[in-house]
Amino acid sequence: MDHVDDRGGAAPVRWLDETEHRAWRAYVTMHGRLTAALHRQLQADAGMSIADYEVLVHLTEAPGGRLRPYELQRRLQWEQSRVSHHLVRMQRRGLVDREACRDDGRGAFVVATAAGRAAIEAAAPGHVAAVRRLFFDGLTPEEVALVERLASRVAERVDAAAGAAG
Amino acid sequence: MDHVDDRGGAAPVRWLDETEHRAWRAYVTMHGRLTAALHRQLQADAGMSIADYEVLVHLTEAPGGRLRPYELQRRLQWEQSRVSHHLVRMQRRGLVDREACRDDGRGAFVVATAAGRAAIEAAAPGHVAAVRRLFFDGLTPEEVALVERLASRVAERVDAAAGAAG
DNA sequence: AAAGATTGAGTTCTCAATCTTC
DNA sequence: GAAGATTGAGAACTCAATCTTT
Numbered sequence: 001m002d003h004v005d006d007r008g009g010a011a012p013v014r015w016l017d018e019t020e021h022r023a024w025r026a027y028v029t030m031h032g033r034l035t036a037a038l039h040r041q042l043q044a045d046a047g048m049s050i051a052d053y054e055v056l057v058h059l060t061e062a063p064g065g066r067l068r069p070y071e072l073q074r075r076l077q078w079e080q081s082r083v084s085h086h087l088v089r090m091q092r093r094g095l096v097d098r099e100a101c102r103d104d105g106r107g108a109f110v111v112a113t114a115a116g117r118a119a120i121e122a123a124a125p126g127h128v129a130a131v132r133r134l135f136f137d138g139l140t141p142e143e144v145a146l147v148e149r150l151a152s153r154v155a156e157r158v159d160a161a162a163g164a165a166g
Numbered sequence: 167m168d169h170v171d172d173r174g175g176a177a178p179v180r181w182l183d184e185t186e187h188r189a190w191r192a193y194v195t196m197h198g199r200l201t202a203a204l205h206r207q208l209q210a211d212a213g214m215s216i217a218d219y220e221v222l223v224h225l226t227e228a229p230g231g232r233l234r235p236y237e238l239q240r241r242l243q244w245e246q247s248r249v250s251h252h253l254v255r256m257q258r259r260g261l262v263d264r265e266a267c268r269d270d271g272r273g274a275f276v277v278a279t280a281a282g283r284a285a286i287e288a289a290a291p292g293h294v295a296a297v298r299r300l301f302f303d304g305l306t307p308e309e310v311a312l313v314e315r316l317a318s319r320v321a322e323r324v325d326a327a328a329g330a331a332g
Numbered sequence: 333a334a335a336g337a338t339t340g341a342g343t344t345c346t347c348a349a350t351c352t353t354c
Numbered sequence: 355g356a357a358g359a360t361t362g363a364g365a366a367c368t369c370a371a372t373c374t375t376t
Contacts (some may be wrong), residue, residue: 005198006261013291013294014294014295014298016294016298016302018296019307019310019314020298020302020310023310023311023314023317024297024302024312025173026314026317026318026321027314028220028312029241029243029317029321030317030318030320030321030324031197032242032243032330033243033321033325034320034321034324035326036243037324037327037328047239055282072275075195077195077198077199077202084186099259104220115193118179122272125179128179128180128181128210129179129180131182131190132180132182132186133327134320134323134324134327135190135320135323136182136186136190137323138320139316139318139319139320141185143185143316144185144189145185145189146312147189147192147193147316148188148189148192148193149261150305150309150313151189151193151195151196152192152196152199153304153305154300154301154304155195155196155199155200156193157214157300157301157303157304158199158200158203159201160194161203161299161300162199162203162297
């Protein structure tokens, strides 16, 4: 363990060094610009929000094309009630539907409707093209592989901390 | 170059390959978990949203501790009206204030108040500790340097595209 | 007319309370 | 009681319209 100066219970602060600070600001800035650009593209070309797109991605990629709301919640990391409200709206627009769940009467499966599948199939080419143009075309194959490794590692780290701390 | 099937003017779709797809999903997942965790921490320990924190970071880091709303907008990549509404709320809570701008009567400078500076100083240790624990402690110094390089490169790329395409 | 900024209406998200089934 | 899910009220965000100064 590190030797740290722990004064009477107050957690000692390990500030970010210069490199870390720059890296963090660069990351936050990049993400802000990237999502703003992707949102504009999706909205303009497909009339869909990133949130809608993400929901449909998870549904259509899931085995059987169906997920329980709590499974969607885990994948999206949204508030439970945000998932619930969002699904109500998407159902109202005809993009998703519910199917009774025989094993567990507390909830139903959520499924993409034919219209929902059509919507994401229509939206995907433009979205993927934007992701490619804005993100991958600027990276070498080695860097792409690295992004996956680092992102996976950090995601697991956050998971572990969330599991431990609540 | 790839051979792509370009039928009658429709943009040919270059789908993501397996590695790219995994990298992108890993990135999106990581960001979702990371921000969810950071938001919970900030909210629980400092009663502040990430949005509030970001505004105060930019204000306190700016030369003179003041920024015009449009400069904040550029840095945050928020909708212009989001900036406006958010500043009204933060001003109501006493975190920021306005100062007349002599050179340009269309707008005023936004400044962090003493309370605003106190709030971010109180929030920063916990937030920085979380960033370190969840993000940097999982990376080597070389990887940290790489994150900065890649993030900066992508951010510039997005900027350039946004400038070109509107 | 363009740039900087705000407003209001409508939509989406959060927080806490609630409900049902396990 | 815990897990899965919803609800409603209030807060935050978006979009379009507007206003003022340059």
